[in-house]
Amino acid sequence: MTEDTICALSTSLLQAPIAVIRVSGPESLSILHRIFSRPEALLPRVSAYGSIISEGKKLDDVITVYYESPKSFTGEEMAEICCHGNPIIVKRILGLLIAQGARHGEPGEFSKRAFLNGKIDLTGAEAINHIIRARSEWEIEASLNQMHGSLREKIHDVRDSLLLLKADIECRIDFADEDDAFESDAGAGSAIDAIHGLLTDILGRCRVGERLSHGIDVPIVGKPNVGKSSILNCILNSERAIVSDIPGTTRDLIKETIQFAGIHVNLFDTAGIDVPGCEIEKRGIEMSREKIVSSPVIVMVIDAVQGIAGADRDILKSLPGKETICLANKIDLVPEIAAPELLKKLAEDAGYPVIPFSAKTGSGLQELEQELSRRLQSEFLEYRNFFISDMRIIGLLEESRAACERIKSLLREGEPPEIIAFVVQELIDTTMEITGEITPDDVLHSIFSRFCIGK
Numbered sequence: 446m447t448e449d450t451i452c453a454l455s456t457s458l459l460q461a462p463i464a465v466i467r468v469s470g471p472e473s474l475s476i477l478h479r480i481f482s483r484p485e486a487l488l489p490r491v492s493a494y495g496s497i498i499s500e501g502k503k504l505d506d507v508i509t510v511y512y513e514s515p516k517s518f519t520g521e522e523m524a525e526i527c528c529h530g531n532p533i534i535v536k537r538i539l540g541l542l543i544a545q546g547a548r549h550g551e552p553g554e555f556s557k558r559a560f561l562n563g564k565i566d567l568t569g570a571e572a573i574n575h576i577i578r579a580r581s582e583w584e585i586e587a588s589l590n591q592m593h594g595s596l597r598e599k600i601h602d603v604r605d606s607l608l609l610l611k612a613d614i615e616c617r618i619d620f621a622d623e624d625d626a627f628e629s630d631a632g633a634g635s636a637i638d639a640i641h642g643l644l645t646d647i648l649g650r651c652r653v654g655e656r657l658s659h660g661i662d663v664p665i666v667g668k669p670n671v672g673k674s675s676i677l678n679c680i681l682n683s684e685r686a687i688v689s690d691i692p693g694t695t696r697d698l699i700k701e702t703i704q705f706a707g708i709h710v711n712l713f714d715t716a717g718i719d720v721p722g723c724e725i726e727k728r729g730i731e732m733s734r735e736k737i738v739s740s741p742v743i744v745m746v747i748d749a750v751q752g753i754a755g756a757d758r759d760i761l762k763s764l765p766g767k768e769t770i771c772l773a774n775k776i777d778l779v780p781e782i783a784a785p786e787l788l789k790k791l792a793e794d795a796g797y798p799v800i801p802f803s804a805k806t807g808s809g810l811q812e813l814e815q816e817l818s819r820r821l822q823s824e825f826l827e828y829r830n831f832f833i834s835d836m837r838i839i840g841l842l843e844e845s846r847a848a849c850e851r852i853k854s855l856l857r858e859g860e861p862p863e864i865i866a867f868v869v870q871e872l873i874d875t876t877m878e879i880t881g882e883i884t885p886d887d888v889l890h891s892i893f894s895r896f897c898i899g900k
């Protein structure tokens with residue numbers, strides 16, 4: 446338990462009907478007794494209506510809830526003061542709390558205290574931090590599940606299996622027997638395979654969760670002048686990117702975030718890929734190519750009139766393994782009668798089904814949006830099962846998987862059980878760092894300093 450008492454506004458400092466000020470620490474109740482007009486009404490977990498009084502003067506009428514330790518968010522004695530959401534009132538109440546001995550809380554300090562008092566683990570803390578910033582329903586659902594232990598339980602499953610494995614290996618240190626050792630190696634081998642499988646599953650779900658929360662990158666790519674910027678504008682229904690009939694108009698990546706099927710999509714307009722005319726175009730083309738490599742879903746634009754030609758083939762070669770949607774743009778310039786034959790040929794040449802599109806008339810937009818939603822859902826199907834994680838958690842999971850590989854090869858090479866048990870213990874420690882059961886202070890500081898004040 447910490448010595449001092451902290452206070453902070455937990456809602457934003459805006460004019461609003463209500464603001465919530467939190468107080469946490471051993472002096473919470475005694476401070477409230479001195480400033481609340483009805484101290485006798487301050488019973489644990491009961492809301493009390495009254496006034497905040499400073500030197501005999503009313504600062505505001507409020508509702509206060511007092512929480513007894515350890516039955517509070519932080520695990521400490523705590524109170525929440527719901528006052529009117531006028532920044533002047535909020536500042537006066539905070540000033541009064543500080544004058545009475547509280548200190549202004551740092552970012553994430555309430556959550557850090559909750560962690561230090563065993564109320565949440567670091568995977569839960571990550572979810573708490575995320576729920577404030579979540580931009581979609583699935584993120585809120587995943588954050589809530591994680592606050593209630595979805596990721597912690599998975600990590601604990603790994604840790605428990607590792608503890609069993611370590612006990613098994615340690616048994617052999619004292620009772621080494623050639624035949625038993627051979628049997629035990631086989632058992633340990635399959636145990637570590639199972640642990641590796643568990644870690645791979647968790648890591649995959651963390652990676653996708655991380656990716657989904659930042660948004661899925663979907664670049665619109667193709668040769669210069671095929672209408673990429675026009676298509677971006679058409680999807681957004683606004684003049685976001687400059688359109689011109691001069692090839693090489695777009696030289697930078699232009700990003701806009703929109704929602705498809707409940708998933709954030711970072712749509713990118715890109716520089717047309719062809720032989721560059723100057724250094725700036727060259728850099729633009731490099732960025733387009735890098736975006737293709739790093740993105741899971743691609744919208745490839747082909748000029749319906751020109752068909753597949755020149756750099757199109759080169760771009761198409763870089764798309765295998767990607768969810769690719771091909772658009773035959775400028776279909777309005779193709780005579781209606783010639784369109785079916787032309788589209789058939791385009792699809793054959795491209796090696797992908799082709800959606801006829803016109804950024805000029807908007808035809809094909811609905812098909813494009815449906816196709817995009819379908820691809821995103823198929824790529825990120827079970828997205829409700831994903832975990833909210835940061836690079837710290839992902840890094841530790843990767844480290845854990847690498848340690849599994851090391852243990853497997855030590856077993857294969859018939860290394861002494863002492864050495865294997867040592868590496869297993871290191872792996873147990875790494876998994877405990879994920880939940881925060883073993884975490885250095887500076888790491889804790891960097892984690893919680895990313896949180897908001899009042900959280």
Ligand SMILES: Nc1nc2c(ncn2[C@@H]2O[C@H](COP(=O)(O)OP(=O)(O)OP(=O)(O)O)[C@@H](O)[C@H]2O)c(=O)[nH]1
Nearest residue numbers: 669670671672673674675689693694695717804805
């Ligand atoms: N008729 C017709 N013209 C189009 C269509 N889409 C784009 N254009 C025209 O094609 C030209 C190029 O369009 P942009 O959207 O700038 O093409 P881009 O692919 O972004 O070109 P770069 O940025 O140079 O790579 C402009 O003159 C547009 O008006 C379309 O569907 N139909």
Ligand SMILES: [Mg+2]
Nearest residue numbers: 673674694695
């Ligand atoms: Mg452009």
